[in-house]
Amino acid sequence: MPPSKKRKTTRSGKAEVVPEEQVERETTALEAPTEEPSGEQCAEKEPSPPPTTADTSASSTEPAAPSAASAPKDRLARFRALQARAKASSDQNLKEATKESQRLATDPTQLTALNRKHAIASHKLLKADVEEAGEDFERKRAWDWTIEESERWDKRMRKKEAHRDDTAFKDYARESEKAYKRQLRNMGNPDLERYTREKMAAIEKAAAAGTLDIVETDDGEMIAVDKDGTFFSTAESTSFAQHKPDKAAVDRLVADLRKAEEASLKRRKERMAKNGDDGGDVTYINEKNKQFNQKLARFYNKYTAEIRESFERGTMV
Template sequence: MTPSEPSPASTSSKPETSDPASKAQERMARFRALQARAKTSSDQNLKEATKESQRLATDPSQLNAVTRKHAIASQKLLKADIEESGGDFERKRAWDWTIEESERWDKRVKKRDAHRDDTAFRDYQRESEKAYKRQLKNMGAPDLEKYTREKMAAIEKAAAAGTLDIVETEDGEMIAVDKDGTFFSTADSTAFAQHKPDKAAVDRLVADLRKAEEASLKKRRDRQAKNGEDNGDVTYINEKNKQFNQKLARFYNKYTAEIRESFERGTMV
């Protein structure tokens, strides 16, 4: 062995001293990265929690509830002060209202009381009327701008085709009416059958029908749960027949589900 050649002991000792140092540096780098990730997550969670607390603090429903409670407390305090001084609270409060505002308020209170007294079941005709009014209320306000545009387009079309007539009403008002009844329908017109509603109106109708069907099914389930009927309609005449129907349902319900739903909706032909 020449003096310039390194000894085996010296060559084997260098990796042993360098490997632990590199591993320590790698572990420290991973630790720093985990620390940075944890700090980022903590800051993000704190920011989201702050936003959530601010949203809860400015919730409109909670603000309305607080405002309502404050108004009720103020009214009770004012009433107590006036009664202690020997005054009439209702007379004192009426000074702050005009005749129109008082009449509107009385009408609102009367309507609210009538609605509260009309919650009980009377007959099916009254229930149908209430459901009809509720559906009309949920439809929203009519689109008068669209109605005006369609009316003007129909009048222009009728004027261009020469089928526009000017009709005088009993009170002397002049009205433009198209002869074929494409817009101003008469008893003889059939143009209403050609009307095609827009997609928003169709979606609103479908959503209303689905909502009514879900409400009906919910009432039906509640009634069945109250009567102890957990298997749908009563299709049995005794307990033995009930067990037989349950056995059939386990095997064949998955094949007859669509037919049964069609029968329930009344769309089965």
């Protein structure tokens, strides 16, 4: 009879039929002793013994010893540097605060007045000493100046005196002249280079058009002769209307007009505030009627406010 078959259970739980010879071979392989390796193989495969604790601690302590000792010193040095820096900053802030408080406590007008008084006193003392010595003070003081500087100074003093005497109102023509001169001063210096370039371009254009002839005189001077009066403007010429100024000039003119308007409004407000006007509608015919209206407004405005607003809106029936 063939050998009987034994059942073998798999992982899935199903029984699997295995021949008996296969079972005996597996059992024999498990029970057979394993072959021990030779001495040389053991020597090759045997790992080196781990280092002892003393060796490990010694090797790790030797390089780390200097850094561990220097760390507190480095921290202390950085702390000292920060302390010195903070102290220097606080001292500088204290000095600046002291200077600022002294500057704010000092009145600049008083310093200017003291300097002016000191200059006047020095001038009078020097004049008294020179006159006491029997010399001419003005002549001696003029030794330190040139003729041109002295003439410019005298001209400046005469102009200053004339301006001081001309502050009062004389007539409207004089006021207009002063306003015109003030506007000229505020305008700034003219651009002569740009004016020269535009002039030469206009001359060349007129000469190319045939309305301007360049004539050389006997002494070699070049002059321009206008034929029909288009270049040199006359009362009948309209060529000036063709000129177009640049944007910077237009902006400067607009700024000047706006500044003049603001100054006029400011003077008007100051004048009205001085007279007691609040800038509203004029509801009086003389000063007595104005005072009477103000008295009425103090007592009855709170009752008639709605009626007046209705009249102004046009909704009053």
